[in-house]
Amino acid sequence: MTAATPFAASGPERVAFDRTELNAILALYGRMVAAGEWRDYGLSFLRDVAVFSVFRRTAEQPLYRIEKRPKLRNRQGQYAVIGMDGRVLKRGHDLRTVLRVLERKLIRAVE
Template sequence: MSKIVRFLEYRRGVPFVHFTRSEMNSLLSLYSRHVMRGEWRDYAIDQSDGMARFAVFRSSFERPLFVISKQVKGQAKGSGASQNTVFQFTVSSGREKVAQGTSLLDVLPVFDQPLRLLRGSS
């Protein structure tokens, strides 16, 4: 039995997700502050599989310290496909999720929190 598929739905496939200009300004501003402190030295931007990623590194030879990712969470109801897309932003370090939100401004404050000194029982 044949299946009827609308061309619009067929062509859509995986959505193209990218960081907007204001998001890139926020990310690069965060990156430059940490570079001035000597904490970060390199970054990488990746876009694939319906996800955009901004990774920061302490050294070019190491794994990323943090990865800030943006992916499609769903579609809000209304007209205009690009205007009503709901995104999910995630900050992860290794396999651990550090922060999650629907806006980049919701997850970036995790980098402004002061570092805590953990004391061992020595």
């Protein structure tokens, strides 16, 4: 959002996934659910980061977090996949490329 939008005055700006980003994430999520690997997800839209968290069960901590941090756009890349232990599994500028680290796990699950 920019200062010219009417929403800027209503509160702090929040980072969010756009439609194409959510489509890519939800396409992978659907395949992983069909494979029985994932069962639930959560979305968080904060001031500095948007997070798509993936759970095996609702009451657990997330297996993976897919994060978008626009402030890192010109450095390592704004997208990252982070594991349950907090390790960055993949970071980059292109979301589909970053999500491939999780697609490899899908191929192993199906075999």
